[in-house]
Amino acid sequence: MASAIARSGLRTALRGGVRVNPSATRSFSSGASVEEEAREAAKWEKITYAGIVACSILAFVNLSKGHPHFDEPAPYPYLHIRNKEFPWGKLFVIQI
Amino acid sequence: MIESQRHSYHLVDPSPWPISGSLGALATTVGGVMYMHSFQGGATLLSLGLIFILYTMFVWWRDVLRESTLEGHHTKVVQLGPRYGFILFIVSEVMFLFALFRASSHSSLAPTVEIGGIWPPKGIAVLDPREIPFLNTLIPLSSGAAVTWAHHAILAGKEKRAVYALVATVSLALVFTAFQGMEYYQAPSTISDSIYGSTFFLATGFHGFHVIIGTLFSIICGIRQYLGHLTKEHHVGFEAAAWYWHFVDVVRLFPFVSIYWWGGI
Numbered sequence: 001m002a003s004a005i006a007r008s009g010l011r012t013a014l015r016g017g018v019r020v021n022p023s024a025t026r027s028f029s030s031g032a033s034v035e036e037e038a039r040e041a042a043k044w045e046k047i048t049y050a051g052i053v054a055c056s057i058l059a060f061v062n063l064s065k066g067h068p069h070f071d072e073p074a075p076y077p078y079l080h081i082r083n084k085e086f087p088w089g090k091l092f093v094i095q096i
Numbered sequence: 097m098i099e100s101q102r103h104s105y106h107l108v109d110p111s112p113w114p115i116s117g118s119l120g121a122l123a124t125t126v127g128g129v130m131y132m133h134s135f136q137g138g139a140t141l142l143s144l145g146l147i148f149i150l151y152t153m154f155v156w157w158r159d160v161l162r163e164s165t166l167e168g169h170h171t172k173v174v175q176l177g178p179r180y181g182f183i184l185f186i187v188s189e190v191m192f193l194f195a196l197f198r199a200s201s202h203s204s205l206a207p208t209v210e211i212g213g214i215w216p217p218k219g220i221a222v223l224d225p226r227e228i229p230f231l232n233t234l235i236p237l238s239s240g241a242a243v244t245w246a247h248h249a250i251l252a253g254k255e256k257r258a259v260y261a262l263v264a265t266v267s268l269a270l271v272f273t274a275f276q277g278m279e280y281y282q283a284p285s286t287i288s289d290s291i292y293g294s295t296f297f298l299a300t301g302f303h304g305f306h307v308i309i310g311t312l313f314s315i316i317c318g319i320r321q322y323l324g325h326l327t328k329e330h331h332v333g334f335e336a337a338a339w340y341w342h343f344v345d346v347v348r349l350f351p352f353v354s355i356y357w358w359g360g361i
Contacts, residue, residue, distance in 0.1 A: 011254065032251070037248050037251040037252035038248075041245055041249040041251075041257060044241055044244045045261070047244050049242040049244075050235065051234065059271075062227050062228055076212075078211055078290040078291075079285075080289065081288045087131050087133075
């Protein structure tokens with residue numbers, strides 16, 4: 001107990017002498033400072049915006065193409081398998 | 097109470113939620129089987145089970161948040177538990193999705209004579225991987241960048257920017273789900289069209305389901321960030337959401353390369 005008080009007093013004295021800015025360091029981190037984290041946040045913000053721009057262009061290109069149409073395939077036995085009714089009622093086919 | 101505690105561990109109080117969640121899971125399973133076999137009352141039991149599970153999830157997580165924010169039980173040593181637990185959960189998810197992708201490669205690497213000895217099977221038209229499939233790979237990756245932005249913003253103490261970053265994460269996730277819905281709607285085959293349809297919709301559908309779970313997780317983190325629950329020293333819930341989100345966007349690369357691209361050539 002006494003040694004803990006002594007250590008705490010020593011720490012306070014040291015802080016007073018060295019003037020460490022407590023907001024500049026984090027106790028529970030891999031070591032990066034708040035400034036470094038802010039720079040990383042700004043970097044990833046820019047990467048996100050670049051991603052959003054790229055996705056928007058691609059989305060525009062894809063949507064302006066219209067949707068594809070496919071020919072009806074031959075009735076092979078492994079296609080369009082219907083063995084029993086769905087739990088909500090009769091067999092149903094989604095017509096697109 | 098916390099002042100009288102001489103250790104940093106959280107001794108949890110008795111809780112009804114494990115047994116209520118278990119009963120909900122039992123009712124959901126039995127109800128689901130009954131419903132799928134058209135038994136009377138199956139739909140009712142399934143609905144009751146799902147309501148029970150959703151209620152348990154809500155109140156259990158509410159209790160955990162109270163223990164963390166109001167009661168301060170989540171000390172650094174206590175935080176290790178959910179971290180290890182969540183890492184193990186993601187490992188089990190990797191194995192689950194691996195099985196689905198392996199089902200697809202197993203069927204496509206040596207296609208049987210019954211489907212024409214070729215992949216995609218004879219009569220199956222496939223989507224162009226350069227169109228929506230590629231876009232829907234880029235969107236989760238951009239969303240992953242946004243969640244990294246959110247993480248650094250939290251660590252830098254920029255609370256508002258972190259909320260914006262999570263809004264970007266969730267928006268991109270919702271756009272992904274919308275495009276995936278469009279792709280399914282326009283798809284030339286269905287889940288009942290040969291082993292191609294079965295493996296394609298099982299793998300991409302379960303990936304899409306994981307995206308929806310990750311979206312909900314990120315929405316919760318955004319709300320908690322807005323409410324000031326997350327600090328730069330303590331944000332385990334957000335870290336778990338970010339890990340999960342990166343897992344979901346990396347996993348998307350596998351169906352894109354092996355199912356849409358390689359499997360569609």
